[in-house]
Amino acid sequence: QTVVTQEPSFSVSPGGTVTLTCGLTSGSVSITYYPSWYQQTPGQAPRTLIYNTNTRSSGVPDRFSGSILGNKAALTITGAQADDESDYYCVLYMGSGIWVFGGGTKLTVL
Amino acid sequence: EVQMLESGGGLVQPGGSLRLSCAASGFTFSSHAMSWVRQAPGKGLEWVSSISGSGANTYSADSVKGRFSISRDNSKSTVFLQMNSLIAEDTAVYYCAKRVSGTNSPTDYWGQGTLVTVSS
Numbered sequence: 001q002t003v004v005t006q007e008p009s010f011s012v013s014p015g016g017t018v019t020l021t022c023g024l025t026s027g028s029v030s031i032t033y034y035p036s037w038y039q040q041t042p043g044q045a046p047r048t049l050i051y052n053t054n055t056r057s058s059g060v061p062d063r064f065s066g067s068i069l070g071n072k073a074a075l076t077i078t079g080a081q082a083d084d085e086s087d088y089y090c091v092l093y094m095g096s097g098i099w100v101f102g103g104g105t106k107l108t109v110l
Numbered sequence: 111e112v113q114m115l116e117s118g119g120g121l122v123q124p125g126g127s128l129r130l131s132c133a134a135s136g137f138t139f140s141s142h143a144m145s146w147v148r149q150a151p152g153k154g155l156e157w158v159s160s161i162s163g164s165g166a167n168t169y170s171a172d173s174v175k176g177r178f179s180i181s182r183d184n185s186k187s188t189v190f191l192q193m194n195s196l197i198a199e200d201t202a203v204y205y206c207a208k209r210v211s212g213t214n215s216p217t218d219y220w221g222q223g224t225l226v227t228v229s230s
Contacts, residue, residue, distance in 0.1 A: 036216040038155070045205055045223055046147075046155065051216035058218075089155050097169025097213045099145075099157040 002026050004092050006102035012080045012109055020105050021072040022090030028071035033092040035073035037066060040087045040104075049088075050075060077107075085109040112136040112219045114206045119224030122196055126228075130191040132206030132221055139187040140164070143209040145217060146180060146191045148202035148226075158204070160213045161189065169213060174200075196228045 003025040012018035022035055029035060031053050038046040048057040050066035053073065063078045073092070077084055090102045118130040132144070145160040159170040159180040168180050177196075182189045189206060206221040 034214070034216055038217075040155075045220045048216070048218050048220070051210065051218065087154075091155075091157070091216070093214055093216075095214075097160055097167070098171070099160075101147075101155045101157060104154040 002094070002100070004090065004100050004102040006088075006090060006105045008103070009106045009108070012077070012084075012107065014080060014082060014109055016080050017076065017078045018080060018107065019069070020075045020077075020088055020090075020107070021069065022074070022092065022102050023072040024092070029073045029092065030068065033073070033094075035066065035068075036091050037064075037073075037075045038089045038091070039084075040089065041085075046089065080109050082109050112208065114208060114219065114221035116204065116206050116221045116224040119204065119226045121227045121229065123230050124197055124228055126196050127192070127194045128196065128226060130193065130204055130206075130224060130226070132189045132191075134187045134189070134206075134208065137208065140184040142211065143213040143215065144180075144182060144189040145207045145209060145213075146189075147205045147207050147217075147220075148200075149205070149223075150199070150202040153202075156202075159191065160209070162213050163211075167213060193226070196226075198228050200226060201228045202226060 005023045036051040037049045040046045054066040146158040203223040205223045207217040208219040
């Protein structure tokens with residue numbers, strides 16, 4: 001069974017740049033997996049940041065960007081702000097209507 | 111403005127049933143696939159089930175296959191999740207999610223969620 005992998009935690013300084021990744025235990029992530037990224041703060045519903053690898057959802061600032069880096073999908077936050085401190089989830093499309101989420105990355109801004 | 115409002119959550123005993131509803135507004139409901147995604151307490155997100163815009167095609171995660179079923183009423187812009195044979199591991203906040211287009215398209219909007227607790 002293929003598992004979607006994410007860094008459990010990451011830290012970034014205010015104003016800094018951080019890249020979170022989304023991989024597979026077997027194989028490489030490509031655009032055909034339609035990678036998406038979601039931000040979630042405690043007690044709140046997820047918010048869509050990026051879908052189809054690099055399309056920003058409505059209202060998402062351009063300091064959030066998505067890409068494929070090597071064999072993984074990536075979310076880059078440029079100029080990190082305090083309110084970027086959240087959990088970030090990626091999801092990949094496995095075909096046949098099936099989506100699989102990664103375990104999430106807890107981002108700390110300090 | 112796109113909105114989804116979930117309802118139907120609550121406390122249910124193991125082996126029991128529950129039906130969740132999600133009333134949507136602000137978009138052409140029948141043109142978009144819909145999904146349910148859940149989050150157990152302190153855990154990550156888990157895709158549960160999806161349904162196409164027409165309702166003709168449905169898909170479910172292995173963890174709920176045979177126990178949960180997704181359906182929709184396009185005349186009422188509402189999607190449902192019928193949950194049977196509930197077990198403790200089904201305890202979670204259940205989110206309704208709109209997809210950009212078909213079931214192979216990503217989620218762009220989320221509801222606020224409804225809590226389901228399975229306990230005796």
